[in-house]
Structure formats: C-alpha cells, structure tokens
Amino acid sequence: MIDGSMQHFPLTLDRILDHAAKWHGDVEVATAGEGGAIGRVDYAGLHSRARRISHLLAGLGVQTGERVATLAWNSQAHVESWYAIMGMGAVCHTLNPRLTPPQLAWMLAQSGARILIVSADLMPLALKVLDDAPGVARVFVIDGEVASPDFGSAQIAALEPLVAQGNDDFAWGAFEETAPSGLCFTSGSTGAPKGVSYTHRSSFLHTLRLLQADVSGITSADVVMPVVPMFHANAWGLPFAVPAAGAKLVLPGRHLDGASLARLIGAEGVTIAVGVPTVWLGLCDHLDATGTHLPSLKRILVGGASMPPALMERIEKQLGIPVQTSWGMTELSPVGTFGVLSNPERDAAISGRPALGMDLLLMDERGDPLPEQRDVEGRLHVRGAAVIDRYFGQERSATTEDGWFDTGDLARIDRQGNLMITGRAKDLIKSGGEWINPAEIEALVGALPQVSLAAVIGRSDVKWGERPLLLVELREDQEISDAELLASLRGQVASWWIPDAVVRVDAMPRGSTGKIDKLQLRTAYSGN
C-alpha cells in the first residue's frame, strides 16, 4: 500500500454523454425528420432524456447485462435509447432493417431481448418479426405515431410521451468497464450471422483512438453527419466520438438520397460527412444537376467498401475537399485504419495506417507470419483494444493462439505503413494450383466507363479445378462487347487470370449492407 496510486476511472460509455452534457451542454444534435423538419436537442437535454429512458427501462425490470434491441434509423431518439440502455449497464442490440423477418427473429432469439425500440416507419417490418419472436414483450415506437394495436403478447406504445413525463433521476455507471455494452450481428454473407459483443472499455478505447488528430481528427468546431447507420457497426463509433469531442451531431434519419443530404449539409453547416462510397455518388449527381454548393463541408470520410478511384476523383474535384478513406469490420468496433489527414498523399487504394491501440500482421495461408511484412500480399490479421476475442454465444476464441484475429482480407502494407486491402481470402480462385485474386480483375473492369459493377467468381473446371468467370452490370444506355471487356485486362494481369467467359446481369445481387452478394452469384453460376 505504500507505492501511491492514481484514481480509478472506469472507462464506461455513460461518461461520454456526462462529459458532453457538462462541457458542451448547449451543442446540438439535429435530426432530419419528414418533409424537411429538423428535430433538435442539445447534449444537456439529450443527457436528461436518455436518463429518463433508463429510468423507464429499470421500471420494467431491465437488468445489468440484459439485451434491449433497437430497429431504427439514425435519429435523436435512437441515440437517446442507445445511451439509456448502455448507461444503465444493459446491452444495446442494434438490428439491421435490411435483413429479412426470419433473420431478425433469429437474432432476437439469440440475444433474448424482451424489449424492442422501433422507428415508426419500420413497424410493418417489426410486426412480421414479432410473429416469430415470442420473447419480445414490449415494443416502444420512436420517430412517429403508433399505428398498430398490441400484437400477440407484445405491448406496443410510443416512447416520446413516456420520456416527456419521465424522471431523469437515475444514476448511471455502477458496473465494471469490461461489462458488455452493445451487440451487433455481422451481415453473414457466408454462413450464419455471428454476434459481436462490444464492452464499455472496448468502445471507450475505440472512441479515444478515433479522436486522435491523425484518425478522425474531430474537434469541437466540427459538425459531423454520420450517414452510416447505427445498426451497421455502431455508425463507425461516431455516436460516441462526436459527443466526446463536443462536436455537433447531425443525423439524417431515413432519407439518404442526394437531395436530402445536400439540404441537411447546407442547413446544419456539416463539416464532416461520413458514409459508404455509393452514398456520395447520389450527392454528387444532385449537386451537378442543381448547381448547389456546400461551403461548410471540409471533408468526406468513406469506408465499408473499397473506394472507386473515379468517384474519389470526382468528389475531390467537384467539391474541392479531400476524401478520407478507412477500413474496418464489425469485429473491430469497427475502425481498423484511417487515411492519415496530415499525409498529403491520398489514394483510393490506401485505407490508411493503424493508430496506437491497433496492430496489423500479415500471415501466409498456414497462419504463419510472413517474414517480410512490407510490399508483399498476405492474409490480414489484427490485434487491439477494440478487436473481438470471442463471438456472442461461442465458446471458441475467434483469434489465433497469439491473439490475432483473422480478418479474411488479403492486404499489402507499404513502406510507409499504409494498408491496401487487395481482396477477400475466401473469394480467391484456385486455378491449376495457383491463386487468382478476383478483386484485382474487378478493379480493372469496374474502372471501365461502361461498367457499373463487376464481379469475378470461380467456376468448376475439369482440367484446372476452377476458372474465373466475369459478371458485369453495365451503366444505363452503355454497351461494350465481351471481347472489349476481356481485352481491357490484357497486359494488366497474367494471361491465365483472364476470365474464360462473361455473364451480363441486369442487377447484381446485394447483401444487407449493400455489398455484392457473391454467395448468390456462386450458387447460380459456379457450377458446383
């Protein structure tokens, strides 16, 4: 006892909103509603309202560690519910409305949530889910009116009147920092979805990583609009990082078209807009068509999918602002690397560098570290304070014995430490005993002006084991022959990488997060 000591300060997420309410109490959270209406609250108000929801949930018997589910868009009410659930030590289980009712019911059965918080316009979906989710006893509706009577054994009520009358005299945070705070199932484009359990500590440390000047660089002078949904890997951690920095938070609700986003950015003075690449295509098209300018916008942060170089160039040219790339996964809370703001070199292929608290290692197919880690391709493994150790409901560790999590991605790291994702390990095609990386072929064909989307899968072949097959979706009113498509690859890849055949599809099948669903393509075209 004589060494002296520093204060015990548990890294729990309730402290983030406590901090925002005390030190940035009059900074706003603005939410886009229907017909251009904007809902507003400040952090002091949001803090009080979130505690009232905790009070309500505690009155319904919600216990520490219990899962409470949400099925909702990015809105003030969703953020309030999220902090209410986590602040009281329960677990916020975010559901993705782009999944099917059976998938959602299965996830609810896994998490055992008794209470479900739903955006009003998602109630038709929720009612279908409830059919197969007998465990759900209470439904609270946010962001709209209650249009349905109670359903089976589930009581349905609007949340807002209960918040308005509620009592915010509720103490947050009487639990360990290693307590679980969130649950998010991966999209599961291969096999059953797997649940990732976030802890207070892991998301708090993720927040501190995000706030570094060379990561998100968010300051109290910023106005941040996360278009990436809260049900998709915590909206990349922004509902934590933005209040933590004392920045204004702008939530787009459900309308993510170019016109809606442009209006919101202009009206609220957004400085940093965050979302998957395709969202910004719609914004650019709208700005082009209307001649609108967005002078407040300082940068666009992209992730969740590879960034098409042409789109990056278009945004940077048209808006005159930098695009910051990133790479992450649900299992990483979700940010792995961020393009480094202070680095003048930008490239759509570079996903940035890891900041303190995140480490990367390239391994070979057998799971041994590559002797040389720079300028070679390997299977990307990660380790860190916000990286999964074990999936929800599983006993087996998700890491190697040395604690490395296999991302399933193929990657290169250059001499400066920049990460480039080069493909998915499971998408590799083995032809004549050698590997073909479909991602490299897709990038080349996808860069053709006539092509909207390209996918390459392996097709069974008696002689070679597998041979690559190219699938393309063309842009509207565009034409290109099979020969021209394949000719674009000559000299760019090894000749035996060039696909044997081309298939045209009207619309690529997509998964719940918007990525091309290769599982569907393989089922239809691989010949297995």
Place this chain on the structure above:
Amino acid sequence: MIDGSMQHFPLTLDRILDHAAKWHGDVEVATAGEGGAIGRVDYAGLHSRARRISHLLAGLGVQTGERVATLAWNSQAHVESWYAIMGMGAVCHTLNPRLTPPQLAWMLAQSGARILIVSADLMPLALKVLDDAPGVARVFVIDGEVASPDFGSAQIAALEPLVAQGNDDFAWGAFEETAPSGLCFTSGSTGAPKGVSYTHRSSFLHTLRLLQADVSGITSADVVMPVVPMFHANAWGLPFAVPAAGAKLVLPGRHLDGASLARLIGAEGVTIAVGVPTVWLGLCDHLDATGTHLPSLKRILVGGASMPPALMERIEKQLGIPVQTSWGMTELSPVGTFGVLSNPERDAAISGRPALGMDLLLMDERGDPLPEQRDVEGRLHVRGAAVIDRYFGQERSATTEDGWFDTGDLARIDRQGNLMITGRAKDLIKSGGEWINPAEIEALVGALPQVSLAAVIGRSDVKWGERPLLLVELREDQEISDAELLASLRGQVASWWIPDAVVRVDAMPRGSTGKIDKLQLRTAYSGN
C-alpha cells in the same frame, strides 16, 4: 461465458514504443549535444537500444516495481533509459537537478533506488548526492564521458558502451496495466515534497487524452520539441505522446537559451515547441536581435505558470503563430486543460477546457460544490483517469470522499467551459475577515512595462489580521515610483486590496521549477 468478448489489451507504456518502432520506425529522435552536434536515432533504433538497457538492468537484478532513478536533461539517452525502466515493469524515478543534494538524497531514500542514471555534466551534483545516498550501488553516466572513479560503495560506469554491445532480446510488458511506471516528487514550495506514482494505465490514458485533435493535436507530420524537462512532470507527457503519434521528437539537451533553441528549431524543422512562458522570452529576444525567422514553427505550447499577456502578444505578433495555453500539475500526469486549437478565441488568461477523461469542479472553502459552477470563483478540484489518488508512501487518500483532488488553485470557469486560474488558495490574504487574491494584483502590476516580476504576500497587521505587501523586481534600466506602482491599481481592484507598502528586490527568489518562491518571501517579509 456466452456473452462474447473483446480482446484483453493492457494499457502498458511499452506498447507505445512498440507501436512507434513498428509503424513509424524511420522517424527520428534528434538530440542537441555540445557545440551544435546533433545526435540521432530512429524509433526502430531507440526501441532496440531501450530493450538492451532493460536487458542490462534485468542482469543487475532489477525487479518489477523497483525504482530506478534518473538525473538527466532531455536527451535520447534519457528517453531510452525511461522506456527501458518502464518497459520492464520497473519504476522510473526522475530527479530534478535544480534541487539541493540533501533534497535529492532524501528523495532517493524515499524511493529506495539502487541504480542512478546521470547526465555526465550533472555528475558533480550526483557525487554530492551520493554522500548522503548509501542505497545507490550503481551509477550509469549518459551523454558524456565518465570523469569520476567509483565513489564509496557506488560503481560508476558509462552506459553507452554497454548499450552498444548489448542484447535487445528482452520481452517487455508482462505486468498489469495498473502497475506503477513512474515516480516524480512535487517541487514542494510548501512543506516536504510529495511523491506522485504514475501507473502504466494512467499515463497511457493521459497519452490518449493528449493526442485528441482538440488537445495537443499532434500528428505524424509534426516535429515536436519539449523544452519542458522530463524530470518536471514527465515533460508534460510528450515522451509518450510524440512517439505514439509517430511524430519526430527533438530534444534540446541542457542548453535552453534563445540562440540554442532557435538553431535547433531551424535545423530540425520543429513545428510545435513546448515549454514554460519564460523560455520563449529568450527565443523572442534572440530572434529580435538577429533577425532570424523560423518558418517551420506552427505553434508554441505553454504551461507550468501563468502566461503574461504581453509575452503572448509578442510571440503571436513576432512569430506570426498561435500560442496554446495549458494548465496542469504533477498530480495530474500533468495535463489538466489545454487551450482548444479549433477555438479562434485565444486569451492568455484562459487555460483551455478539459477533454474526455478529465473533470473539474469548483468548491467553496468548506469543500462543498458551489451551486453555480460558471462565472464564479471557487477552489478547483479535479477527477480523472490520470489524477492522483494517493501520494507515494502515504496511507491517506489525496482526494475527498467523492474522489475529487483539491488542486489548491482558485479558478473560474466561463459559460463556454474555459478554465481561468485566478490564484492559489494558500496565497490568499485574509484582511479584516475578507479575502484578497494576490494573483489579481500581481497580474496588474506585472503588466506595467517597467516591471519584470511582481509578488504580493500578506503581512501581519494588528488591526486587520493581514495586509497586502507588494514586492517588485524592475526591468533593467527602468524606474517607477511606489506611488505610480500603487496608482496603477486604483479603479482596477477594491481600494482596500491596494497594498500598504512596496518592497523592491533585486532578484525574486525562485523555486526549483522557476516559479517565485513565496515561502522565502513570507519568511523574510511577512512579519510572522
């Protein structure tokens, strides 16, 4: 076991240098030596050299938790020793060479250090200390030659040859994140010095706080020069934060005059220079006299004492760069608040806002929180992840029951959450039952062009209990009458705050950290 889990990632300081070596391995640490020579190493090299020192110390039987002392300037060799000691789980006890030999010997007896690492030019001081420090068995000399034979029972050897021949095959980090990592005694201008024990966790979280865009905002593109010494509250945490960000570190060694600093800033491309206000006075004078420009410098970060507004204005005008103010204490690891970079309003009186992980509370004299926390003066208390709980060797907590540490400072916090330190509680003068704050009078008199330094202390008074006495040190070749000095206060403070008498001193007594030593002034002039 079914909830799933995130990875265990202990927040230990060895990971910071591991990260820098792996991800910013070719970024340099440059140290100013004698005669303009610059020593250089990169983070990969520094990492290897630090492990060799750990290997050496382990060979001498250094155990986890054991204190190893340093008496050294800011240099590469000191940073290597610091990481070597902390990385192996021992405790780096930094000694301040501005203290007296008996004080240093007393501190060594407290910490029980058996090994002392000393800058060559501090060996004369070290030998005097060894006289009274029989526990020290080994002395390693850095940054120069060994000029002394062994002393008493202490063996004296140069460190460099042992590092050069050393073996870096040493595994760091096999201890808990709550293990102690550092020990620093406060300057103790009142009463005996008290030791602050830092832990790996507290300094790691302090580093993450410092790296926020709205705190130090250090990026991998920066070149940071900490003029503030490592023996003074960890050089404000920069030996951790700079490698963590992958920025270049420039160490000024022992020569802190304006000409030496200007040469180093210019030669090494320093972008952020960090130190107490008076250091920059010398730099400004040198630039003035020589017409030198420092184009690389982007900002100056000050702390450790209140910032004279005239000096701040001079720096900002002469160098054309912002001055970032801060406030901290040894007990806070040491940063409390930082001027917010994204806030366009700057003022020498504003010490900034607390970032996530640090909280402030104003209390009254009885230790009750003030009902209104904004725009009123109170006694500043703090709470956070890098704040002291208990001093070294003491059983009693250093905090209130609610966990708040009393800083001893008087402060105001404005509506925007900006902290202004208004005085020291123990310096307050009680006159006729009412309080007089000397700091306010000192700021007014200190702003006069003729005055170099001003101090106000209480002098015993039969009628009023205490009355204020003004002590001034004038600038060279300047004159001002007592009547003019006191007249400057009329209309600025209450009439009864105006001192009854003025004393001229040739040189204000200073403490070991350069602050005015009021204890000496009181002994000589208070009449008690």
